[in-house]
Each structure stands twice: as C-alpha cells, then as structure tokens.
Amino acid sequence: MYRAAVIGDRDSIYGFAALGLDVFPIDDTETGSQTLRRLAEGEYAVIYITEALAAALERELNHYRLLPLPAIIPIPGITGNTGMGIRMVRKSVEQAVGSDIIFNEKD
Amino acid sequence: MAGTQVNPTRMELTRLKKKLVTAVRGHKLLKDKRDELMRQFLDRVRENKALREEVEAALVAANADFMLARAGMPDEMMNTALLAPKQEVSISAGTQNVMSVEIPDFDFKTRTPDPNDIYSYGYAFTTGDLDDAIRSLSDVFPKMLKLAEVEKSCQLMAAEIEKTRRRVNALEHVMIPELQENIKYITMKLDENERSTQIRLMKVKDMMLQEAHHYETI
Numbered sequence A: 001m002y003r004a005a006v007i008g009d010r011d012s013i014y015g016f017a018a019l020g021l022d023v024f025p026i027d028d029t030e031t032g033s034q035t036l037r038r039l040a041e042g043e044y045a046v047i048y049i050t051e052a053l054a055a056a057l058e059r060e061l062n063h064y065r066l067l068p069l070p071a072i073i074p075i076p077g078i079t080g081n082t083g084m085g086i087r088m089v090r091k092s093v094e095q096a097v098g099s100d101i102i103f104n105e106k107d
Numbered sequence B: 001m002a003g004t005q006v007n008p009t010r011m012e013l014t015r016l017k018k019k020l021v022t023a024v025r026g027h028k029l030l031k032d033k034r035d036e037l038m039r040q041f042l043d044r045v046r047e048n049k050a051l052r053e054e055v056e057a058a059l060v061a062a063n064a065d066f067m068l069a070r071a072g073m074p075d076e077m078m079n080t081a082l083l084a085p086k087q088e089v090s091i092s093a094g095t096q097n098v099m100s101v102e103i104p105d106f107d108f109k110t111r112t113p114d115p116n117d118i119y120s121y122g123y124a125f126t127t128g129d130l131d132d133a134i135r136s137l138s139d140v141f142p143k144m145l146k147l148a149e150v151e152k153s154c155q156l157m158a159a160e161i162e163k164t165r166r167r168v169n170a171l172e173h174v175m176i177p178e179l180q181e182n183i184k185y186i187t188m189k190l191d192e193n194e195r196s197t198q199i200r201l202m203k204v205k206d207m208m209l210q211e212a213h214h215y216e217t218i
Helices: A008-019 A029-041 A051-056 A058-065 A084-097 B010-072 B076-079 B128-213
Strands: A002-008 A022-025 A044-050 A073-075 B089-098 B101-110
Touching: A002 A008, A002 A029, A002 A051, A002 B128, A008 A058, A008 B010, A008 B128, A022 B101, A029 A044, A029 A051, A029 A058, A029 A073, A029 B076, A029 B089, A029 B128, A044 B101, A051 A073, A051 A084, A051 B076, A051 B101, A073 B010, A073 B101, A073 B128, A084 B010, B010 B128, B076 B101, B101 B128
Parallel strands: A002 A022, A002 A044, A044 A073
Antiparallel strands: A002 B089, B089 B101
C-alpha cells in the first residue's frame, strides 16, 4: 500500500492533513529537494507539490518524470495559479508530438 | 554505403538481404506501435488538460475558502483543529499495460468508511467556514488522484513515443537505405565480376582457336 503526500508552503497545504494525506511544510528550496527525494524513495505513490516549490525544483521533477512511480503533480498554492501545471502537460505533448497541438488554440 | 566497407561476396549479400527483411518488418511494427501510442496519448492528454483545469479551479476555490476560515478564527484554534487528523488515505497502485508502456492505475482507500471523519475536531471552537473549506477539498480529492494517474501516464507515454519515433526514423532514414545501397553495391559488383569472367573465357577461347586453326578474329 502506498500513501499520498503534499509538500509546499504551510499555508497552501495544511488543509490536506484533514483528508488524511501526509503534509510536509517546506519553506526553502534546499530542504524541499531533500524532502522530495526522501518521499520519492519512500512509500509515496503520489506527491502533490505546490507550483511555487515545483518551479524551484524543476530539475528534480524532470528526473522523476521517467520513473513509473511516484507521480509528482503540481497544484496551485495559496498564491494562485501560475500555469506551471498546464506547462508540464504541454511539455509532454511537445515531447510526444514534436509540436504543441493541444494547447495552441488558446494562444 | 558512405564510409562503410562491405565485402562483395555472396555470403555478405545473403546476410544483408536477411537483415533488410528484418529491418523492414521492424520498421512496420514500430510505426504501428507509434501510431497507436499516439492515438491513445492524444486521448489521455485531452483528458489530462480538462481534468487539470477542473482541479486547478477547484483548488483555487478551496484555498479561498481556507483563507476565509483563517480570517474567522484564531490561528492557534486552526492549528489545534487540524493537528491530529482522524482520517488516513492509502493508495493502491496497479499497472496497466498500454502498448508495452506500464502506466499506473491508482485507487484510494480511506482508513474509516465514514466520510465525516475528515472533520478532525469538535465543532465548538471552529467556524463553519473551516468545515466548508475542508469539504470542498475533500470533494476535489478523487479528481486530484485521477489527475495524478492521467498525468503520469501522459509523461510515461510521451517518453515512449519519443523513443519509438526515434527508432522509426533511424530505421527509415538510415538503416534501410544503407542496407539497400549495400545490397545494390554487392549485386553490381558480383555482376561485374561475372561479366569479366565471361569476357576472359571468351578471350581465352579465341586465343586458343587462333593458335590451333589460325582463325582470323576481329
């Protein structure tokens, strides 16, 4: 059995604790990358990460992209939606198709 | 052909012909795999996009609810209320095989079946806004898990499509033309050798005839 974790700044994530997810409040990038690595190697199948932190840890995220588990999913934090999550999806499309054919109708 | 040295022998020719047959078959198979993967990927990525937009909107709304809840009660109360969660979520991760890509299949179970166990506090010191906020978060969680599944699948499939596409291109534009070129070269060379042997024999025959009967040759 796996578990789900949420990491990011405290204000954005503490609500998830009530649902029964494990929350890991992170303030700086350094501990963020350490925590992410620890969680990814642990028993976590899904790790939700706030977009603000995800933007700082992009290199780590790219590393876990190709592994079957865990799934690291950016979610909007309390500071609002930065569009980072959609950008990651767009990146997948570009990687597979060669150019962006799903999102270009918006631009 | 360019740069490589091939032995113009029959054995090499047979070997290359066999290799060409394998390459052509592999190319066809890989092309089919790529097309099917692409079809499935596009379906999934559209789902991914829709889900993500939905989840992001819901989370932004939930965050706004939490802001409201925090504004309505002291911080310590809030912390105490959420200090010891009653509920616990565990996730089972199966895999599903789509065109040889192992994509995850998540399902979640809560420790207790009671949906009201997400409220880990007595209601005396908290505001109703907090209940609303937690409720809105809890409603979006199944979608978030689905999003995780679909998004991970898309990432894995994208990587596989890229790999397959490279292979197809390598076969189509490098391997197969090169093999065809080499086969052509060997065939030409063998034909040329055969013609030269033929001519040599004819020449020798002429010389022998001239020697024996003093025939005039052209």
